Every structure is written in C-alpha cells, then in structure tokens.
Amino acid sequence: MSDTQTVEPHIYKGLTGVVVDTTAVSKVNPETNSLLYRGYPVQELAAKKSFEEVAYLLWHGELPNDQELADFEALERSLRHLSPMIKRIIDELPLTAHPMDVVRTAVSVIGASDPDAENPSPQSDLAKSIRLMAQLPAIVCYDQRRRRGQDLVEPRDDLGYSANFLHMAFGEVPELVVVNAFDVSMILYAEHSFNASTFTARVITSTLSDLYSAVTGAVGALKGALHGGANEAVMHTFTEIGLEAGSAARAEPWLEQALAEKRKIMGFGHRVYKSGDSRVPTMRASLVTLVDHYQKPELLELYEALETAMTTRKAILPNLDYPSGPAYHLMGFDTLTFTPIFVAARITGWTAHIMEQKKSNALIRPLSAYNGVDQRQVP
Numbered sequence: 001m002s003d004t005q006t007v008e009p010h011i012y013k014g015l016t017g018v019v020v021d022t023t024a025v026s027k028v029n030p031e032t033n034s035l036l037y038r039g040y041p042v043q044e045l046a047a048k049k050s051f052e053e054v055a056y057l058l059w060h061g062e063l064p065n066d067q068e069l070a071d072f073e074a075l076e077r078s079l080r081h082l083s084p085m086i087k088r089i090i091d092e093l094p095l096t097a098h099p100m101d102v103v104r105t106a107v108s109v110i111g112a113s114d115p116d117a118e119n120p121s122p123q124s125d126l127a128k129s130i131r132l133m134a135q136l137p138a139i140v141c142y143d144q145r146r147r148r149g150q151d152l153v154e155p156r157d158d159l160g161y162s163a164n165f166l167h168m169a170f171g172e173v174p175e176l177v178v179v180n181a182f183d184v185s186m187i188l189y190a191e192h193s194f195n196a197s198t199f200t201a202r203v204i205t206s207t208l209s210d211l212y213s214a215v216t217g218a219v220g221a222l223k224g225a226l227h228g229g230a231n232e233a234v235m236h237t238f239t240e241i242g243l244e245a246g247s248a249a250r251a252e253p254w255l256e257q258a259l260a261e262k263r264k265i266m267g268f269g270h271r272v273y274k275s276g277d278s279r280v281p282t283m284r285a286s287l288v289t290l291v292d293h294y295q296k297p298e299l300l301e302l303y304e305a306l307e308t309a310m311t312t313r314k315a316i317l318p319n320l321d322y323p324s325g326p327a328y329h330l331m332g333f334d335t336l337t338f339t340p341i342f343v344a345a346r347i348t349g350w351t352a353h354i355m356e357q358k359k360s361n362a363l364i365r366p367l368s369a370y371n372g373v374d375q376r377q378v379p
C-alpha cells in the first residue's frame with residue numbers, strides 16, 4: 001500500500017482504537033477503570049509510595065529497596081540547582097511568555113548544553129532523565145516567581161521532592177496535608193501509556209533523535225487544551241462561572257450556554273476511559289482534603305455542581321485534570337503554572353517510554369490517503 005493508492009483505505013482518524021506497539025510501562029484498562037504502573041495499581045502507589053519511588057519504578061521496572069531509594073533521593077537532591085545559564089535564559093524571556101513555552105525552552109537549553117546529549121545509551125538516558133526530573137521543579141517555580149516579581153528560591157536538599165517543590169514555589173513548606181496532596185497529584189500525572197505527548201516523544205525517538213528533542217516535542221503536545229492544557233482550562237471555566245460562595249447555582253445555566261455555543265467542557269471526557277478516569281477518585285479525595293484545609297467549601301460545591309450538570313446532560317465524566325486544576329489553585333499556584341506541573345510529573349513517564357522505544361525501535365511513519373487534486377501538468 002502507498003500514499004497514492006486509489007483503493008479507499010479505512011481511515012483511523014486520530015488513530016482512535018489503533019494499537020501501535022506494546023509497552024511494559026503502564027496498563028490503562030478502560031473496562032475496569034484501572035491503571036497499573038509496572039503492574040502496581042496507581043491508587044495503591046499514591047497511598048503508600050512517594051513520587052520519587054514511583055519515578056524509580058517507572059524507570060527501573062521495580063520499586064527501590066531502602067538503599068536504592070536513599071541513593072536515588074541523594075542523587076535527585078544533588079541535581080536540583082539551575083545553572084546560571086538556564087536562569088539567565090529564562091530571565092531573557094518575556095513575562096508574557098506562556099509558562100509551557102518557558103519550560104519547553106529550558107528543556108531545549110539543558111539539552112543544548114549537555115555534552116552527553118547525543119549519547120543514546122540507556123545509562124546516559126537515565127542520567128538525563130533524573131537530571132530533568134530534578135531540575136524541572138526549579139524551572140517551573142522560578143518562572144511563576146518571576147511573573148510575580150519575586151526572586152528565585154534555591155532548592156533545599158533536606159526536603160523530599162514535593163516539599164522542596166512547594167518550598168521553591170512559595171518560599172515556605174506548607175502543612176503536610178498539602179505536601180501529600182501535591183505528591184499524590186505527581187504520582188497520578190506521572191504516566192499514562194500512549195497518550196498524545198508520550199506518543200509524540202516516541203515518534204521523535206523513533207527517528208533516532210535525542211532524548212531532549214523528544215521531551216521538547218512532548219512538552220509542546222502536552223500544552224494543548226485537549227491534553228495537559230485542560231487543567232489550566234478547567235480553572236478558567238471555574239473562574240468564568242465564579243469562585244465566590246453561591247456560584248455553584250450558576251454551573252448548570254453556564255453549561256447549557258457553553259454547550260449551545262458548541263464549546264468543549266474542559267476536564268471532561270477521555271479518549272480511552274469512557275466510563276470514568278481511574279485517577280479521578282484518588283485526586284478528588286485529595287481535593288476534598290484541601291477544601292477542608294483551606295476552608296473553601298464553595299470550590300467543592302462548584303466542582304460538584306458542574307460535574308452533576310455535565311454527567312446529567314451529556315453523560316461525559318471528569319478526567320484527572322478536573323480535580324487537579326482546583327487542587328493546584330487551592331495550593332496557591334497561578335493557573336498558568338498548572339500544565340508545567342504536569343510536565344514535572346510526566347517527565348518520568350515520557351523518559352521511560354523513550355528508553356523503551358529505543359530498546360525495540362521501528363521508525364513510526366503511518367500512511368495517509370491522498371484527497372487533493374488529481375495529478376496535473378505544471379503550466
């Protein structure tokens with residue numbers, strides 16, 4: 001078969017339902033609404049393990065023992081500082097730049113300044129992956145701070161990943177309940193099989209390009225509102241309806257109007273899960289804890305009112321971005337920072353897939369059915 005073949009081929013628009021390869025990194029099961037990372041249910045990982053342990057699991061295939069975890073944590077903590085060059089380049093970017101563009105640029109700069117960038121060995125790719133995991137929090141937090149007119153907060157190596165992330169964002173470590181909710185969100189966001197950004201990373205890797213190029217492309221794919229950008233978009237919806245007490249009553253009329261205008265309701269629907277996103281109950285529980293902690297019942301009322309209206313009207317259920325957006329809002333993050341936080345989590349899954357793709361590579365190049373004008377002569 002070729003691009004010019006005249007027999008009408010079946011078109012799998014959006015690759016819906018197409019199985020393009022195998023993966024041992026995670027299993028998304030829409031029949032049981034379950035998600036396994038290397039065989040472990042994600043809810044159990046969120047309840048019992050840290051984001052660092054989950055990152056190790058995704059990369060190595062097994063959870064770390066005590067010594068392996070101690071070594072891994074020490075390494076991650078030692079790599080957290082941004083180089084003066086990255087900081088300088090971020091400073092050069094306009095404050096109006098979307099934070100996802102800043103993150104994409106920073107990853108590109110880290111790649112361009114890594115003398116080992118072209119080394120495709122698994123050892124080198126793992127080292128690059130750990131460095132990106134360690135540095136993305138500083139990039140994300142510094143960008144939010146500079147937009148607020150604040151100075152960079154240096155990382156602390158006496159703190160775990162999530163506590164340090166929040167310390168760098170806000171200049172202090174919040175209560176444990178907040179740190180735990182953030183850590184849970186990072187675990188839930190870490191990996192999700194062949195989603196659009198991971199697939200982008202695998203396509204780039206399949207050409208024998210380098211890990212940084214694959215991650216840079218993945219950041220671009222995640223930015224869109226139909227994928228990771230939905231957590232930012234959910235917050236815009238909430239703000240549009242109103243965050244003040246009593247605004248929940250406006251959710252249903254707002255939805256009617258939005259659907260009449262043929263708008264997509266962000267944070268709802270999923271390409272794979274059609275009867276519920278496996279991660280939502282866990283993240284919703286974290287959101288409820290945060291609502292109690294910050295005494296913001298009106299946010300949960302709005303969350304529930306819009307969910308009820310959407311499921312009643314369209315029978316379309318929330319995805320992970322629906323509870324995580326308001327959770328990050330309560331923690332104090334700017335709405336524009338939400339998708340960069342997703343990057344900081346997903347770097348683990350992306351790089352696990354990049355390494356898997358390299359182990360058993362085939363160039364990813366599908367076919368297309370030509371529907372342009374027939375062959376003609378140049379006048």
Ligand SMILES: CC(=O)SCCNC(=O)CCNC(=O)[C@H](O)C(C)(C)COP(=O)(O)OP(=O)(O)OC[C@H]1O[C@@H](n2cnc3c(N)ncnc32)[C@H](O)[C@@H]1OP(=O)(O)O
Nearest residue numbers: 225226227228230263264265266267268269270271319321
């Ligand atoms: C972490 C993540 O990336 S999770 C996904 C985050 N993205 C979002 O929240 C964006 C909003 N959601 C959507 O746009 C979609 O549900 C997607 C892109 C996630 C999945 O899309 P698909 O699998 O292609 O579903 P599809 O678009 O075919 O939807 C089927 C029908 O439901 C409708 N639909 C699906 N989701 C929504 C939504 N959020 N709002 C309104 N209508 C929706 C579609 O318009 C379509 O209706 P139609 O048959 O009348 O045209």
Ligand SMILES: O=C([O-])CC(=O)C(=O)O
Nearest residue numbers: 191192194195196271272
């Ligand atoms: O799997 C998908 O298509 C999108 C998603 O939920 C994710 O990447 O976490």
